[in-house]
Amino acid sequence: MSTRSRLALPIVIVLGLCARLEAQGWPEQTATLFDGRVTLGGEATATVAPEDKGHFTYTDYERSSLQLVRLGVAAAIRPIDRLTFVVDLRAEGDTSGGDWSAIPVALYVRVRPWRDRRFDIQAGRIPPVFGVAGRHIYASDNVLIGTPLAWQYLTVLRADAVPANADELIYARSYGWQPGYSVGDDGYARGVPLATAFRYDTGVEARIGDDVSLVSVAVALTNGTLSAPGLRSSNGGPQVSTRVALHPSPAWVIGASYADGRFVADTVRDGLPASQSGGRYPQRTIGGDAEYSLGHVLIRAELVAARWTLPVLGPPPIDNPLWSTGVSVEGRYKIAPGVTAALRGDHLGFNSQTGTYLTLPWDAPVSRVEGGVSWAATRHVILRGSIQYNSRNRGPIRSATLPAAQVTLWF
């Protein structure tokens, strides 16, 4: 199926729904069919921004998060009580041109085995249990247009290719959108973020408790890793991830997360020397998040610290593990009904590697400050404006000030 054909279906669905709903007056409620057995929601978002020549905002879909055009339709189909099929189809394009892509972001079945117990099982292409930002990917969930660095910024690591030594790794610093290595796939391709907010993994997850429970625990077993999720396992083993969330009061949500899964792809491992091919080469990630809200204020902080182990092949050796830590703090304040301002500070750091001549962080540390305002013109039409300043201590472009504007239509 061509890209154009793949795009046609979700576009037709969204336009058809919009036309139908507009004809009835824009719905104040979620669209439901078959006595509530089918529930539909959708979102159309277009973002414009100047070209990001420094690739600070590029995602693992090889386009800038500030130039996205996104059409999404989500449906919850509940044939019987306690059984729900959830599907989220999304088409993404780029206001600067280029190809479009269309995928089922989410496609899973949810089962609640006992009616009165807050215990749910989900299987299929499922949302990450790790952290927070990965489950709030839609514009209607956010005030700022950008995505936290840990969930978006492309590091120089790849699952399908690894550096032969520390020099090769250090040489790639700040080129996360197209690092190339001599082991594995020898072409240039995008690197991975610490965790991706743009794709879901495939597997099964279970949660005990919910958003109003004092404690909720979620555990998932998936094919990929946080940084490289996938439909099929390409790395010889599953990832285990978990999050424990505390809700001591409605004002607070405090969470701790952990994930451990094989990172390096089978295609790379198969080509390694015998002494190295048996390694597990995992990505282990820990996370912490906290949210406080009261009145018109919301403050959210999240930490994601990932640790990768790569094969040690030649001198100068890669000094495992490779650490990267992302920290973001965001504050929101509602200025007036429908008008919210937000500010986020973000930093992504890396531990040092020793090459032949230099000892440097294995990727260039990057910082971002983003401020913006959202205005709900109506309940279902939201306009946003933001400006972000990015800085990096290496690379041909070391800083970028990027204004952006976005319109979101949701139902």
Added chain:
Amino acid sequence: MRAAAGVLAGGLAMTAVSAGQPRGASVRGRVELPHVPVMVERRPASGELGEGPPRDAAEWRRAVVYFETAPKGAFEAEDVHAQMDQRNETFVPHLLAVTVGTTVDFPNDDRTYHNVFSLSKTKRFDLGRYAAGRSKSVRFDRPGVVRVFCEIHSHMNAFILVFTHRFFGVTDPDGRYQIDGVPPGTIDGEAGSRDWRTGALIGLRFSKTYMHDGRAKNIRDAILLHGGPGSEAAPCIELFKKYTPDNQDILVRYVEAL
């Protein structure tokens, strides 16, 4: 009685009875809703890790019956309070009718935060997030319809109707309403066709009764009942009567198809 009546949330059949009383008349009747909406489901969110907490069904069968115009001097703004609760992710009541100047309290009786807001032209407000056991209030100084939502739970919604007079009634679960205290001096004649809001023909097939007081049981009867003395529709009704039964059936089927 001279009155115009409107029904929020739809409703084509209404019975109105006025009775002179020393302190005013009462108007009472029953509203039948042709469609009862299903319970509003949560917006599908693929990022959820499971079902949301249990919630209550809103009282969707309620309607408000009101006079479009009120007798002069019938109302003086009072500093009164009304309440719209937040309980199990539902606004209770789902439909609230108040007079201008009323302060509505929004207590949170749930286990979680809510953020009540409205972007309606009649009243824009945002109460922010507050926890169970606390309450915030809004005073409504202009007449109109106010749509109320929760920013956190998109399936939560409610209506507040703000009137410049007190001649309105919210129906009970059976659709019955009563408007009391209509000043006697305002009863100056029979209710004529121009005093009643004529229901749209589109969707008429969903109605179980017809005419403002529900006395017509089918569309043919409703057409014939429009032909009384002085009716503007009388010539048309006479023409209808001259049709053959088959042609009358064709016309009725056409109306039912709308």
